[in-house]
Amino acid sequence: MRRGLSDAVLYDENKIYERYGISSKQLIDFKGLRGDPSDNIPGVFGIGEKTAVSLLQEFETLENIYKNIEKIKISVREKLTRDKMQAIKSKKLATIVRNVPVEFDLEKAKIDDFDKKKLVKLFEELNFFSLIKRIPQNKLDESENCSKKEKKNKSVKDFKYNFIIKEKENDFWKDLSQKKELSFKLETQERENGHNEILGVSFSWESGRAGYAKYSEKTRSFIKDIFENEKIVKIGYDLKISIKILFSYGIILKGKLYDIMLLAYVLDPGAKIDFPFLVLKELGEEIEERNNKGQLGLEIMSFQEKIEKICRQTDYIKKLKKIFEEKMEKISQTQKKQKNLETVFWEIEIPLVEILAQMEMNGILLNAFIFQGIS
Structure with a gap:
């Protein structure tokens, strides 16, 4: 492979000779001398491709090189003598074993029902x-599973999202303010000064339903009212980041909070908790991750596609909350009161989110005198 699967070079005996100047049979001897870092074959330290080829052109095999070691110049001879056992071992490692007693029946290899x-x-x-x-x-x-598949397809397709335009704005915010629970996702863009600019925000109030609104001076007051409404339960992923970004815009995240990332962590400490993995594991949906850095990483995505993607992720957050909450409640019922997962989540992890966000924004107080002593 020269450049992935699209650009491959086919090596036959002639191509090998053209590339290396030795025969295909001598490749194992070549690797015994030169080594192969990609296969952890060490070879002889200090012997490069050019020296290895010239030795094999003169003496043909590794064994013949060591039989005629006295004929080789001193600098190369010393390296060969020093790493003789390593060279022999490297040739053995490079040799494909062809006499393994493998019995293969093509008929038995046919894929059957499973x-x-x-x-x-x-x-x-x-x-x-x-x-x-x-x-x-x-x-x-x-x-x-024909009927199950139909139901599943129906549930996947049953997703509707709205891009909130001016004519619908007031009704949208009024309806949101009356919801008991909302999942949300901020769409942000990092600026050169490190500041995260809010471009928009999406909310989901029930499974399969979401809405997106651009952030502007006009919508700021509506967004602020929703986030600071203590009666509305807020659900997000990695809320510490959201708290910091919203705070920089003078918006405080209030009310009962659910952090999907922390819920996943409490349920299975040490396991992967990145968002695409959780969505794939629990919901069976794949999230395509794109690299937006640099000129080559620019997203070729329409505005409408971008909104739909953000709204779907907000819907995933809401669905994950329900799954994780049920799991946490089920496990907690088998544990002692005040010493269960719910206690850890509500009394340790969630309060810490705001504390850590404040620490990262404000810094922490250090006793400079003590630190001078330590240094």
């Missing part, structure tokens, strides 16, 4: 979440 449920369960245990969606359908699965 139990998809068992395979999905195994993949989940092995954390092969990205492969679950790539498992092919089988006849058994198709006949048994």
Whole structure:
């Protein structure tokens, strides 16, 4: 492979000779001398490609090189003598074993019907979440799960989002202010000074429903009222970042808070808690991550596609909250009161979010005298 799968070079015996100046049979001897870092084959330290080729052109094999070691110039001879065992071992490592007693029956290799449920369960245990969606359908699965598939497709397709335009603004904010619970996602852009500029915000009030509004001087008061309304439960992912960004705009996040990232952490400390992984694992949906840095990383995405993507993610946050909350409640019921997961989440993790955000914004107070002593 020269450049991925699209640009490959086919090596036959002539191509190998053209590239290296030795025969294909001598490649194992070449790697014994030169080594191969990509395969952790050490070779002889200090022997490069040019020296290895010239030695093999003269003596043909590694074994023959060591038989004629006295004929080789002193500087190269010393290196060969020093790493002789390593050279022999490297040649062995580079040699493909061709006499393994492999019995292969093509008929037995045919793909037959399989139990998809068992395979999905195994993949989940092995954390092969990205492969679950790539498992092919089988006849058994198709006949048994036809109705389930229809229901699932219906639920996936049952997603509606609104881009709030001026004519609808007042009604939208009025309806939002009356909701008991909202998931949200800020759309931001980092500026050169490190400041995160809010471009817009999306909210989801029920499963499959979301709305997006651009941030402006006109919508700021509406957004502020929603975030500072203590009666509305707010759900987000990594709320510490949101708290800091909103605070820089004079907006305080108030009311009961759910942080999906922390919920996932409390349920399974040490496991992956990045957002795309959680969505794939719990909801079976893949989020395409794009690199927006640099000129080559510019997103080629329409404004409408961008809004839909943000609104879908806000909907995912709401759905994840329900799943994680149920899991936390179920586990907590088996634990002692005041010493369960709910206690850890509500009395330790959530209060810490605001404290850590304040620490990162304000800094912390240090006793300079003590630190001088330590230094």
